[in-house]
Amino acid sequence: MKHIYQKGAEGASNTLLLLHGTGGTENDLLPLADMIDKDANVLSVRGNVSENGMPRFFKRLAEGVFDIEDLIFRTKELNEFLDEAAEQYNFDRRNIIAVGYSNGANIAASLLFHYRDPLKGAILHHPMVPRRGIELPGLSGINVFMAAGKNDPICPAQETIDLQQLLEDAGASVSVHWENFGHQLTRSEVEAAASWYSNIK
Numbered sequence: 001m002k003h004i005y006q007k008g009a010e011g012a013s014n015t016l017l018l019l020h021g022t023g024g025t026e027n028d029l030l031p032l033a034d035m036i037d038k039d040a041n042v043l044s045v046r047g048n049v050s051e052n053g054m055p056r057f058f059k060r061l062a063e064g065v066f067d068i069e070d071l072i073f074r075t076k077e078l079n080e081f082l083d084e085a086a087e088q089y090n091f092d093r094r095n096i097i098a099v100g101y102s103n104g105a106n107i108a109a110s111l112l113f114h115y116r117d118p119l120k121g122a123i124l125h126h127p128m129v130p131r132r133g134i135e136l137p138g139l140s141g142i143n144v145f146m147a148a149g150k151n152d153p154i155c156p157a158q159e160t161i162d163l164q165q166l167l168e169d170a171g172a173s174v175s176v177h178w179e180n181f182g183h184q185l186t187r188s189e190v191e192a193a194a195s196w197y198s199n200i201k
């Protein structure tokens with residue numbers, strides 16, 4: 001997958017996996033990595049799907065309606081890419097914290113829905129439930145932070161509430177930060193994510 005890798009400070013144990021929103025690129029979330037952990041390794045990936053030229057991590061049939069077959073295929077592709085990247089760049093595969101926005105948050109959540117220990121933790125900005133009606137792998141020991149807009153027209157608040165419930169039912173520790181700025185990725189929610197991260201790191 002097309003990506004950027006930045007090695008962190010000597011002895012850095014965590015790798016931040018940056019996953020952009022629809023129409024974004026691997027450059028978009030680099031400033032977030034700096035705010036969250038400037039010492040961490042950074043792996044920023046571009047989604048392999050193009051929707052009228054806009055990169056995404058999996059196909060959708062309509063706004064908010066996901067192509068589940070493609071979601072499963074792309075989640076596997078990303079999980080395997082993480083295995084390969086950990087080997088290539090020599091970072092610890094067990095210490096990846098995803099930082100995703102919108103479509104990128106959804107594929108990060110999908111990793112947690114489909115694989116055992118694909119991530120050590122996840123920061124999900126404006127996520128949705130990636131898939132319903134399946135049993136999740138055990139998620140105990142996995143920490144998840146979600147930031148959502150009470151008035152987000154693209155990722156409705158109920159999606160965050162449902163996602164929190166599903167992750168907690170599977171054993172994850174979940175913390176939710178609410179704002180009122182629609183689908184915007186705000187500086188204050190990234191600051192809240194950074195403060196959450198400093199406690200779980």
Ligand code: MLT
Nearest residue numbers: 022060064102103106128
């Ligand atoms: C999606 O995955 O489609 C998102 O939740 C919405 C978007 O990326 O526009």
